[in-house]
Amino acid sequence: MELATRRHFFYHGNEEYVHERPDCHWCQIRSFPTHQTTPITVVNEVDGEVLPSNFRFINERVFGQGVQRAEESFRSGCACASDASCQYTGCLCLADIDESDSNDDEDDEMNDEFGGRGGFNEDGSRKPTRGSEPQKAYAYHSHGAKAGRLRSKLHDSKFPLYECHQGCACTAQCPNRVVERGRTLPLEIFRTENRGWGVRSSHSIKKGQFVDCYLGEIITSAEADRRRAASAISQRKDVYLFALDKFTDPESLDPRLRGPPLEVDGEFMSGPTRFINHSCAPNLRIFARVGDHADKHLHDLAFFAIKDIPAGVELTFDYVDGVAEEGEEPSGNVEDMTRCLCGSSKCRKFLW
Ligand SMILES: C[S@@+](CC[C@H](N)C(=O)[O-])C[C@H]1O[C@@H](n2cnc3c(N)ncnc32)[C@H](O)[C@@H]1O
Numbered sequence: 001m002e003l004a005t006r007r008h009f010f011y012h013g014n015e016e017y018v019h020e021r022p023d024c025h026w027c028q029i030r031s032f033p034t035h036q037t038t039p040i041t042v043v044n045e046v047d048g049e050v051l052p053s054n055f056r057f058i059n060e061r062v063f064g065q066g067v068q069r070a071e072e073s074f075r076s077g078c079a080c081a082s083d084a085s086c087q088y089t090g091c092l093c094l095a096d097i098d099e100s101d102s103n104d105d106e107d108d109e110m111n112d113e114f115g116g117r118g119g120f121n122e123d124g125s126r127k128p129t130r131g132s133e134p135q136k137a138y139a140y141h142s143h144g145a146k147a148g149r150l151r152s153k154l155h156d157s158k159f160p161l162y163e164c165h166q167g168c169a170c171t172a173q174c175p176n177r178v179v180e181r182g183r184t185l186p187l188e189i190f191r192t193e194n195r196g197w198g199v200r201s202s203h204s205i206k207k208g209q210f211v212d213c214y215l216g217e218i219i220t221s222a223e224a225d226r227r228r229a230a231s232a233i234s235q236r237k238d239v240y241l242f243a244l245d246k247f248t249d250p251e252s253l254d255p256r257l258r259g260p261p262l263e264v265d266g267e268f269m270s271g272p273t274r275f276i277n278h279s280c281a282p283n284l285r286i287f288a289r290v291g292d293h294a295d296k297h298l299h300d301l302a303f304f305a306i307k308d309i310p311a312g313v314e315l316t317f318d319y320v321d322g323v324a325e326e327g328e329e330p331s332g333n334v335e336d337m338t339r340c341l342c343g344s345s346k347c348r349k350f351l352w
Pocket of ligand 1: 274341
């Protein structure tokens, strides 16, 4: 433990050191309401390194300059009288879908969850849409042992997840509020042997289970470009910047969706997911999640498990998901590229 942090750790209650609290990672983590139930912890059993002192833990996203939620008058939610209704087409949050799309299967494999009846093709691609809005489907298993987990057909897809939210008539227990309810797992940031910090959980995680969101400062694309240009880590700055481009469409009637999209910068303020490393054979994937449809330009980035993950196994995602193919030869000068140390048999050898 860093000397200053060590002193602070033992004397954080002492008024003399109260000014150090905002910069103390331990105080930041400890202040979160989830600290008692699903804490974030930091361990280093490898070397003397501590988390970057210019990094701050946050538990909700921060809006940068020029970034705003939709005005109240544009906001809307479902009017479902019971939470159970939010799994069906009558729910405004899933409104554009055919009756047959909203099936209620308990088990994908047995019932072929979307079974050709729903809004998805066999390869996970979306079926043709009616009108300009894409169809929406209830993304989670509705009951049984898998309740609340992402349906298997979505694991390989790029579909956004449409959830109920605070503006809806349903309750906070509505089954279609998985991401909104937040992280339900403790996460540990740990020092890896060769890739800096990584993340794991002391709990086993089931395939389809929600893990956490990628948090950070939401900034305009102009500000993101400015930060890229000014960054001490040059093009690697991109590893902390995620574009909120799921709904970007130059022809959109909504000017906020015409692009360029907003971006999330997690380098200096974020949650534990900012420390998740890359693997060419990952156990997590990121999905765009929408609550209020008026806030599509601010959609969430939600990590879900795409495999059963035993307790203590490192959590990883593919940094270039869908861009790089297995066995693809690296383009560019290999000397200038960063070697991938994921260790998987499917390793593509380079990060970028
Ligand atoms: C988003 S950060 C992940 C957390 C990081 N390990 C840390 O200590 O802050 C991304 C950086 O982690 C390292 N990294 C992540 N995955 C890696 C991998 N598979 N092989 C080598 N380095 C990796 C690279 O240095 C990369 O720039």
